[in-house]
Amino acid sequence: MRIARLETPTGPRHAVASGDQWNIVTDPFAAPLVYTGESIPATDAVLLAAIDPRLxxxxxxxxxxxxxxxxxxxxxxxxxxxxxxxxxxxxxxxxxxxxxxxxxxxxxxxxxxxxxxxxxxxxxxxxxxxxxxxxxxxxxxxxxxxxxxxxxxxxxxxxxxxxxxxxxxxxxxxxxxxxxxxxxxxxxxxxxxxxxxxxxxxxxxxxxxxxxxxxxxxxxxxxxxxxxxxxxxxxxxxxxxxx
Amino acid sequence: MRIARLETPTGPRHAVASGDQWNIVTDPFAAPLVYTGESIPATDAVLLAAIDPRLxxxxxxxxxxxxxxxxxxxxxxxxxxxxxxxxxxxxxxxxxxxxxxxxxxxxxxxxxxxxxxxxxxxxxxxxxxxxxxxxxxxxxxxxxxxxxxxxxxxxxxxxxxxxxxxxxxxxxxxxxxxxxxxxxxxxxxxxxxxxxxxxxxxxxxxxxxxxxxxxxxxxxxxxxxxxxxxxxxxxxxxxxxxx
The missing domain is CATH 3.90.850.10 (Fumarylacetoacetase-like, C-terminal domain)
Structure with a gap:
């Protein structure tokens, strides 16, 4: 599974790749992942640093x-x-x-x-x-x-x-x-x-x-x-x- | 001015000392500071690390x-x-x-x-x-x-x-x-x-x-x-x- 961090109008959000789109998740560390139902087409996605670490x-x-x-x-x-x-x-x-x-x-x-x-x-x-x-x-x-x-x-x-x-x-x-x-x-x-x-x-x-x-x-x-x-x-x- | 970081029911929040109470602010880095109107008596306050730094x-x-x-x-x-x-x-x-x-x-x-x-x-x-x-x-x-x-x-x-x-x-x-x-x-x-x-x-x-x-x-x-x-x-x- 690919998890990216995308630029969105509401700030950076994590999303999971599925076919030709990214499906937004609430928290990349949650198990199981919770999908918000929002998607961004891969062609429109602006990828940020894959993670915003504390350390x-x-x-x-x-x-x-x-x-x-x-x-x-x-x-x-x-x-x-x-x-x-x-x-x-x-x-x-x-x-x-x-x-x-x-x-x-x-x-x-x-x-x-x-x-x-x-x-x-x-x-x-x-x-x-x-x-x-x-x-x-x-x-x-x-x-x-x-x-x-x-x-x-x-x-x-x-x-x-x-x-x-x-x-x-x-x-x-x-x-x-x-x-x-x-x-x-x-x-x-x-x-x-x-x-x-x-x-x-x-x-x-x-x-x-x-x-x-x-x-x-x-x-x-x-x-x-x-x-x-x-x-x-x-x-x-x-x-x-x-x- | 003293700015502390307090434990509150809604998570850590910054507050400014005034007399015997701490007055909550939205953002310790804002100028001017914006007070939420909430206060915590000094005797009840639980002080956390003064800041939660990124670096x-x-x-x-x-x-x-x-x-x-x-x-x-x-x-x-x-x-x-x-x-x-x-x-x-x-x-x-x-x-x-x-x-x-x-x-x-x-x-x-x-x-x-x-x-x-x-x-x-x-x-x-x-x-x-x-x-x-x-x-x-x-x-x-x-x-x-x-x-x-x-x-x-x-x-x-x-x-x-x-x-x-x-x-x-x-x-x-x-x-x-x-x-x-x-x-x-x-x-x-x-x-x-x-x-x-x-x-x-x-x-x-x-x-x-x-x-x-x-x-x-x-x-x-x-x-x-x-x-x-x-x-x-x-x-x-x-x-x-x-x-």
Whole structure:
């Protein structure tokens, strides 16, 4: 099932894809979902960031070959953007990287998850671009200067709730129409489940919180004007331009 | 003017102190404030965290004598608590510190503030306790393991909008009735204004966001059962017990 967040005259609302239309729901975390009876044709729909989270947790040191233990950090929710939004790369601060990542959207309150039950707390998955002023990381251990730019966390195009195996989601990064990287969550040294175990060992995740799982070799330097398309198999394509 | 956040039958609502009652307002960021006409006697009021922020920004290296440049980080909004709430210190992880700090509550959208206009964006000030698993900081550069515990950011008891000089707010920390530290924002190596300039040079702050300004020597190790009272002159006392 695809759950998107749409722009509507009454503000952002979540909706479920059905054929060529989006059917509005009252609450994407309700089980069962409650439909309002309103629909928007897919051709008219304006998709926003797939979720408006209270918390975005990023994962450090989860790149193939990195020998350091996994670490997490908090990324500003003000950086969240939708597919199609421009990313305002901060100028004069050295290299800006995009990072194509699998993002986990939490569906229910979760503390001290285990490898066995980690996915029970998950509503679904979306595509994330964890944009980073990578040259700042050396002088900014806490990832504040490196990760806080405007629209630095595109999330979208929607949440997919049915992913057969989150540990095996193929990821393709295309820049200006050229395939630059083919990788996937299977290349992450810490599994998606292990990441959720780690994060929830330190805090309780709540519905709507987002965990970025790290870049499996999908970190690529970009320039203003570049068009970045990140496709996760079974989910969709997140597309943004560097402004 | 004191603006509190109260528990009411219809959920949390902000209210302004007047004599021995709290007068409910529709929106603490509106200018002028709009009163609903409802009041709650002070003796009946249950005060919650003074604000429910979208973003909590902490400041590192802003302790007297620290030679490193100021750095910021994001703290989980799930850690926010009110005066009177128990702080659930994580066990078995070494020393837990409380840190008595002046917290800035942002009133209007703010980017690239200057030393001259930094306070124009401020709604008011409250007392913060930036609770920290201090032994984790050595292995957790990003302040995730050290700062994410339940109720690790008490904010309260209310927002005071009229502080003559935010750079000169005396801070007293009392533990179990004994005065442990007398200090104040005047002991911070980076001023409150400089902190706001730094933070807004990297991101836009929005109404309700909270900036913790750093501990001016007010970081103190605590034990389960300790009662921590942090008083900021002209604001009030934030009181919490370590659970």
């Amino acid at each position: 975005v947790v990023g994962i450090g040191h989860n790149k193939p070959g990195n020998p350091l233990p996994m670490q997490a950090w908090h990324k500003s929710v003000h950086t969240v953007a939708g597919s199609g939004d421009a990313i305002y790369a901060v100028r004069g601060l050295g290299t800006v990287n995009i990072e194509g990542e699998l993002a986990v959207v939490i569906g229910s309150s979760a503390t001290n998850l285990t490898l066995e039950n980690a996915f029970d707390a998950v509503l679904g998955y979306t595509v994330a671009n964890d944009v980073t002023n990578v040259d700042q990381c050396a002088i900014d251990q806490r990832n504040f200067q490196g990760k806080s730019g405007k629209n630095y966390t595109p999330l979208g195009p929607w949440i997919e709730t049915e992913i057969a195996d989150p540990e095996n989601v193929a990821t393709e990064v295309v820049i200006n129409g050229d395939v630059i990287v083919n990788s996937g969550s299977f290349n992450l040294p810490s599994s998606v489940a292990a990441t959720l175990v780690y994060v929830t060992s330190w805090l309780t995740l709540e519905p709507g919180d987002v965990v970025l799982t790290g870049a499996p070799g999908t970190d690529i330097a970009v320039q203003p004007g570049d068009v970045v398309d990140i496709t996760l198999a079974g989910i969709g394509t997140l597309s943004n331009t560097i402004a | 909590v920004v902490g400041i590192g290296h802003n302790k007297p004598g620290n030679p490193l440049p100021m750095q910021a980080w994001h703290k989980s909004v799930h850690t926010v608590a009110g005066s009177g709430d128990a702080i659930y210190a994580v066990r078995g992880l070494g020393t837990v510190n409380i840190e008595g700090e002046l917290a800035v509550v942002i009133g209007s959208s703010a980017t690239n503030l200057t030393l001259e206009n930094a306070f124009d964006a401020v709604l008011g000030y409250t007392v913060a306790n930036d609770v920290t698993n201090v032994d984790q900081c050595a292995i957790d550069q990003r302040n995730f393991q050290g700062k994410s515990g339940k109720n690790y950011t008490p904010l309260g008891p209310w927002i005071e909008t009229e502080i003559a000089d935010p750079e000169n707010v005396a801070t007293e920390v009392v533990i179990n009735g004994d005065v442990i530290v007398n200090s104040g924002s005047f002991n911070l190596p980076s001023s409150v204004a400089a902190t706001l300039v730094y933070v807004t040079s990297w991101l836009t702050l929005e109404p309700g966001d909270v900036v913790l300004t750093g501990a001016p020597g007010t970081d103190i190790a605590v034990q389960p059962g300790d009662v921590v009272d942090i008083t900021l002159a002209g604001i009030g006392t934030l009181s919490n017990t370590i659970a």
